[in-house]
Amino acid sequence: MDRALEEIEFLALSPNRIAVLNALRDAPATRRELEGETGASQPTLGRILRDFEDRNWIARMDEGYDVTATGRLVAAGFTDLREIVETELTLRDVVPWLPTDEMDFDLLALRDATITVPSQTRPGAPVSRVTDTIRGADSVRIVSHAFNERSLETIHRGVNENGQRFDGVFSTTAIDALADDQSLGDLLCDLLEADRAAVRVVDGDVPHAVTIADDVLSLMVRDDDGVLQAALDTDDERVRAWGRDLHERYWDRARPLEASDLE
Template sequence: MLSDDGHDGAQYLAGSPVRVAVFRTLRQEPRRPTGLTEEVDATRTTVQRILGGFRERDWVVKRDAAYHVTPTGKRVHDAYERLLDEVERADRYGRFAAELERVNAGLPAEAIGAGELTVATDRNPLAVVDRLTELLREGHGTEIRTVSPVVVQPFNRAAAAALDAGSEVELVIDRDVLEESVADFEPATDRALEDEDATVYVSSESIEYGLFENDDVACVVAYDRENNPRCVLESTDPTVTEWVDDRFESFVDDARRLSTVVENA
């Protein structure tokens, strides 16, 4: 007797790539066993055994010598394909999602896959830095808003170039980044204080992930435990853009202007 909790059917289908191939082929249109054998490159015996398993579960019926997927079979097939898509998406976005969850960023699950992902690799460890720098360059003459838990020279140069090109730049950093900027990047700090198109906020809380906004593009940046940028998701999907906009405003609300911090120091 078949299990009534669905596990037997799921395990049966997932247990063989040939079963999945047969199911996909039948989902497209009814086939006879001979046609299936040619389509999925399996022996007739294997195909007949698989069709018997499908019939036992009422996923297919035989009519006029051909096998037809039933309405319930179609639902099972489509749900299984969606599961495969989700697993593939999890493989692609797993590191990004895990790093954001580790710091309790609160990114909506619907945002996963809603955009283009750039990932730093051993072969290209600066992929994320390069992409963010490129986005800063592309934003010349527009309003740019960003949150960053680190300060690196390529970002500073790209932000300065954006300001020179007429952009308005808003940046949120934390105290650790401020101290590093004052110590190692004094010209950038002076520019942030003196340029009326640059507004820098300093958060009293440690920042553990990054944000970037430019026109209708929003980015979320995931960092590892050593504060290395590992992944950046860029999107125009409202799920992402609205979340990024809300998080940016929240960071600003909990921060103080750089000029105020420097004066008090």
């Protein structure tokens, strides 16, 4: 086996080794302090520290141990690798349908994203997740190819009862679908008259379904047949900046929706 892979395996097979190396990366420590910080027993710590000294990853000091330059390098590299793998695991089931070609941020920004998928008992779980982020938000921005009944009702209530600010830009197909339903069309007409709501329509396709509710961005993920597969949400600023820019670009291209468009 490649020596580098052997060293990666050496670290990966023991959470205690990773914990000790990261602890010393943060600050020098005694064995007793390492025991309290990592939970490893003294015999285990003894073996780990000897192994690390043999590799020159740490150095013994008068009052404990400190990480060396190469030990710090290994700790940082392993942390980066772990974050990459954690991100891949988070996105593994939805990455085929993510608009990655248009995402101008590092995918590591999605490492802590929440993925909500439909189930037999909760087929509407993704929609419910996004609706929950909308409910109670002071400001909501949406750019989407769809405007579902639950989101419309939640936004209508938020704008008219709670002073919510709403700026939505939708495809013509999304607006046409609402206009075909009398009750939903009436709800949208009422929303257009609110001072704190503005709705625009894009004469063309909108391949995204992005909602920004205060500091949370939600992305509805659909497969090639248009079937909803998941909702992804995150409060990472890099992702939110991408979402704000996306909303602004479509907003500038769109025209204000008029009540006559719903007749």
